Amino acid sequence: MTAVDVVKASLYLTYSWYKNNRVMLAMSLLWPYLMAFLVLALGSMYGSLSEFTRRMGVSNPVLYMLASSTVAFSSIAILEAAVGFVMYNRWLGTLQYIVLSPVKSKTLIAVAGIPDSMISAVVSVTAVAPAAAYFEGLHGALKAIAVLLLILAGMTPMLAFSVIAAAATLSVREETNVLAFLNPLILLLSGVFYPIEVLPRLLQLASKAVPSKYVIDAAKLVATYTTPEGKLLMLALYPLAALAVAYNLIALAGVDKAVSLAKRRGFE
Amino acid sequence: MQAIVAEDLRKSYTTYLRRGLRREKKVVEALRGVSFEVRYGEVFGLLGPNGAGKTTTVKILATLLLPDSGKATVAGFDVVEQPTEVRSRIGVTLTVEKGFFWKLTGRENLKYFGLLRGLSGSSLDSKVSELLKLTGLEKLGASDKLYEEYSLGMKAKLSLARALLADPPVLMLDEPTLGLDPPSAREVRELLVKLAREEGKAVLVTTHNMWEAEAICDRVAIINQGIIAAVGSVGELKKLAPRRSALKVLLEAPRLDELREAVDWIGEEDGWTAVKVYCEPGEEGEALAGIASLVAKLGGRVHKVEVAEPTLEDVFIELTRERA
Numbered sequence: 001m002t003a004v005d006v007v008k009a010s011l012y013l014t015y016s017w018y019k020n021n022r023v024m025l026a027m028s029l030l031w032p033y034l035m036a037f038l039v040l041a042l043g044s045m046y047g048s049l050s051e052f053t054r055r056m057g058v059s060n061p062v063l064y065m066l067a068s069s070t071v072a073f074s075s076i077a078i079l080e081a082a083v084g085f086v087m088y089n090r091w092l093g094t095l096q097y098i099v100l101s102p103v104k105s106k107t108l109i110a111v112a113g114i115p116d117s118m119i120s121a122v123v124s125v126t127a128v129a130p131a132a133a134y135f136e137g138l139h140g141a142l143k144a145i146a147v148l149l150l151i152l153a154g155m156t157p158m159l160a161f162s163v164i165a166a167a168a169t170l171s172v173r174e175e176t177n178v179l180a181f182l183n184p185l186i187l188l189l190s191g192v193f194y195p196i197e198v199l200p201r202l203l204q205l206a207s208k209a210v211p212s213k214y215v216i217d218a219a220k221l222v223a224t225y226t227t228p229e230g231k232l233l234m235l236a237l238y239p240l241a242a243l244a245v246a247y248n249l250i251a252l253a254g255v256d257k258a259v260s261l262a263k264r265r266g267f268e
Numbered sequence: 269m270q271a272i273v274a275e276d277l278r279k280s281y282t283t284y285l286r287r288g289l290r291r292e293k294k295v296v297e298a299l300r301g302v303s304f305e306v307r308y309g310e311v312f313g314l315l316g317p318n319g320a321g322k323t324t325t326v327k328i329l330a331t332l333l334l335p336d337s338g339k340a341t342v343a344g345f346d347v348v349e350q351p352t353e354v355r356s357r358i359g360v361t362l363t364v365e366k367g368f369f370w371k372l373t374g375r376e377n378l379k380y381f382g383l384l385r386g387l388s389g390s391s392l393d394s395k396v397s398e399l400l401k402l403t404g405l406e407k408l409g410a411s412d413k414l415y416e417e418y419s420l421g422m423k424a425k426l427s428l429a430r431a432l433l434a435d436p437p438v439l440m441l442d443e444p445t446l447g448l449d450p451p452s453a454r455e456v457r458e459l460l461v462k463l464a465r466e467e468g469k470a471v472l473v474t475t476h477n478m479w480e481a482e483a484i485c486d487r488v489a490i491i492n493q494g495i496i497a498a499v500g501s502v503g504e505l506k507k508l509a510p511r512r513s514a515l516k517v518l519l520e521a522p523r524l525d526e527l528r529e530a531v532d533w534i535g536e537e538d539g540w541t542a543v544k545v546y547c548e549p550g551e552e553g554e555a556l557a558g559i560a561s562l563v564a565k566l567g568g569r570v571h572k573v574e575v576a577e578p579t580l581e582d583v584f585i586e587l588t589r590e591r592a
Contacts, residue, residue, distance in 0.1 A: 001356070001386040009383035013369065016376045020414065093366035096332055097430065101384035102356035265281075266324075266333035 001102045003111045011115040018119075028120070029127040031073055036065035039193050063135050064220070065193070066128040067147055071219045072192040074151045075158060075212035076183055077120030081113035082162030083179050086169040096267040105263075106255040109170065110163050117159065121151045146222045154215030154240055160247035161211055167251070167258035190216050211247070214240045269344055271438045271470030272306035272329060277338035279324055298324040299335070300494040306472050306487075308437065311464045313485035314474040315580075317588055321494040322474035323362070326442050329472070330360045343438055356385075359431030359439045364424040364446060370416040374405055374426050377415055378433065385434040399429040404455060421452030428456060432463075439463065439471045445480060457484050478581035488580065490587050497587040505583045513552050515545045516576040517559055521568030530562055533585060540571050544582075 018025045040061065043052055049061055058064040086109065089095035098112070099105050125148040132140035169178045188199075189207040196207050207213045218237060279299040285292040299321045306312040316322050327333040329340055331351035339346070345353040361367075368377045378396045382388075387395060400406040403425040410422045418426065424444060431439055444460070445453040461484050463469045475481055481488055482502050489499040498505055518540040521527050528534050533544040547555040552575065560570050576582075 001352075005383060005386050005388075008388065009380055012376075012383055013372070013380050016372050016380070017369070020371045020373075020376075092369065093363060094369065096362060097360070097367055097381060098384060099332065100330065100355050100358075100360055101381075102352050102386065103384075104352065260334075263332070263334045266327055 003103070003107050006101070006103055006108055006111050007115055010112050011119075014116050014119050025123070028123045032066050032069040032124055032127050033131070035069040035072070036062065039065055039069075058220075060135055063132060063140070066131055067143075067219055067222075068192045068216065070124045070128050070147065071151060071212065071216045072187060072190065073124045074117075074121040075154075075186055075190060075215065077124070078113070078117040078155060078158045079162045079165060079182055079186060080179070081116035081120065082109075082159065082166040083169050083182070085109070085113045085116075086166045087176065087179065099267050105259045109166055109255055109259070110251065113162060113166070114155075114159065117155060117162075118152065121148060121155070125151070143222055147219045150215055150218045150222060153237070154211055154218075157211035157240055157243035157247050158215070160244065160251040163251040164247065164254050167254045170258045170262045186210060186212055189213060192216055208239070209243070211240060211243050214243070269308075270305045270341075271308045272304075272312075272340070272342050272472060274305070274325065274329065274340045275303050275338055277302040277325065277328055277340060278336045279321075279328065279333070280336060297494055299328075299338075301338070302491065302494065302496055303338075304489045304496055304499050306438075306470050308470045309464055309468045310486040311460055311471045311473060311484050313481040313488040314472060314491055315476060315478070315481050315488055315584060316474070316491035317476060320491045320588075322491060323442055324494075325491070326360070326362070326440050326472070326474060330358060330362075330440055331355055356434065357436050357438055359434065359436040361424075361427040361431050361441045361444055363442070364427045364444060364448075365420060366423075368415045368423070368426060368430075371414060373412045373414055374418070374422070374429075375400065375411045377426065378429055381430050382433050387433065395433065395435075399432055402432075403429045403459070405429065421448050424448050424452065424456060428459065437469055439469055441471065442474045443476075444473060445475070445477070453480075460484060478579065478584055482580045490584055492588045498583070502580055505580060508583050508587070513547050513555075514576040514582060515547065515552055515555055515559075516574050517543050517545070517556070517570055518572040519543065519559075519563050519568055519570045521563050521566045523566050526566060527562065531559070533581070544576060546582075 040049070043049075053059075053061045086095065089098055098108060101108070125144055129141055129144040132144040134140070136143065165178055165182055172178065189203060189210045190212040191199075191207065196204055196213065199207065214237070277299050278297075278301055280295050280297045283294050283296055285294055302321065302325055304312075314322050314325060324333065328335050329342055329347060331347050331354050334348060341347065342354045343357040345357070347354050369380070372380065375396055378399065379392060382392045382396060397406075400411045405411055405422060405425050408422060410418060415423075415426070428441070428444065431441065439460075441460070445456050448456065457480065460471050460473065464471045464486075473481075473485065485502060487499065487501050488505055490497045490505070498508055518537060521541055524534065524541065527541075527543065531543040532546050535542045543559065545555050545559060556573060563570055
């Protein structure tokens with residue numbers, strides 16, 4: 001029994017869940033559009049679309065918003081997959097049976113959220129691909145694939161970050177607070193729909209520790225400019241690699257402690 | 269080799285009581301030195317009232333909870349030091365009314381948990397089909413129904429099927445028939461006995477249904493307030509019954525509260541109120557006269573009187589009352 005078996009089981013669970021909940025699948029495909037149009041509609045109340053386009057330096061504001069929404073959705077999905085794995089399974093009463101599988105509990109916590117996160121990313125990129133193709137043809141479709149690859153690359157630190165959050169969820173009694181606090185914080189600090197520079201200095205500093213900020217930076221470069229500059233792209237990708245190392249090291253120690261605390265209290 | 273060995277298991281929990289703005293710390297001793305053994309090929313009952321420590325014991329044996337002290341082995345492996353080895357040799361049900369994914373069918377749920385046990389491919393498919401048949405879910409047409417549409421009986425059967433997925437030599441089932449209708453409970457009980465007798469599995473069952481324990485358990489441990497009060501076969505435990513006569517009276521009485529205070533046990537049988545009164549040998553007549561006059565005073569009537577054989581319930585009441 002290895003981590004691969006856990007991934008296979010999680011893949012099967014996600015597949016079966018989507019198969020039996022097609023409305024949910026449809027909603028996942030619609031979500032980036034709803035989000036993008038909501039922000040555009042709100043924005044148009046305060047200024048013109050052309051002004052926004054000029055100030056943000058993007059070629060197509062609709063595509064820009066769709067790409068941003070996709071990355072935001074994926075970042076939250078990663079967090080939901082890891083933290084939600086602990087939380088929702090505790091609510092359903094399935095956590096203790098999952099923990100009973102003959103694999104180390106820390107391995108379970110670490111890898112069980114991976115398939116769900118990947119599928120969520122694929123679903124949301126698939127959702128915006130037709131719009132990208134409509135606006136920019138084959139070039140747009142290729143951009144969508146590039147955004148997906150960036151999201152997947154950004155998953156390494158984001159997953160480790162999420163595993164730390166999952167470990168915290170395992171250790172605390174009032175688990176809903178973890179997601180309720182982290183989801184808006186991640187959205188706030190990632191600069192999904194606005195430049196990070198508009199945030200107060202303290203929050204700008206904090207945003208440097210949030211992996212999705214760099215994924216969003218890179219995804220914006222790819223999705224909104226005709227030919228993103230290699231140097232700029234690397235500026236976003238290097239911190240991602242550094243955060244991946246840091247968060248994975250913290251996660252390794254944190255999960256062990258959280259599992260032993262949970263075992264002292266008892267898995268529910 | 270014994271299937272399960274528990275030696276002096278102790279466990280306490282810290283709980284916090286809110287008193288206004290203050291939180292008061294309270295330590296609850298759930299287990300205060302629990303020891304027993306379970307053999308292969310037997311159904312072993314862990315009997316106790318609510319809060320006696322049954323679920324805590326099962327959770328420790330299933331590696332879901334660490335004991336404060338003491339030692340336990342399952343299939344020869346230490347539950348604290350070798351949890352992964354223990355988990356690959358046990359099947360567990362903790363609550364029958366939940367523990368599955370609502371938006372998955374029974375078959376899909378079993379396949380998911382099978383994959384988590386390392387099963388895959390056609391062997392997983394055939395095992396799942398076999399268990400759906402064995403537990404009667406296939407016959408009920410429930411295999412491909414969503415779990416959210418399951419009745420409690422179906423949920424209990426699916427729980428049992430999950431426990432059997434990896435064909436484990438040791439089963440730990442926490443109140444497996446709780447809330448089931450009589451036919452479903454009977455099917456589950458028959459299956460447990462079959463698994464122990466024909467397949468040589470060790471089956472640890474917790475319950476507070478005395479009749480059920482008497483019907484299916486080869487040996488029983490009575491646990492109360494975190495301590496094992498007695499262990500042995502049902503016959504051996506019956507010898508611990510109070511050396512007193514037990515009068516069982518079936519009656520009709522409009523007010524049970526006053527009656528409840530005057531008798532040792534009250535229940536229902538064949539639509540009548542059944543009461544039990546323990547008395548010294550030779551004093552049965554006096555005891556019966558007392559009950560009869562009380563029933564008459566309450567405006568009821570006595571239907572039938574018999575001198576009852578000691579039951580496991582008598583032992584249970586005696587042992588749990590002693591410590592209460």
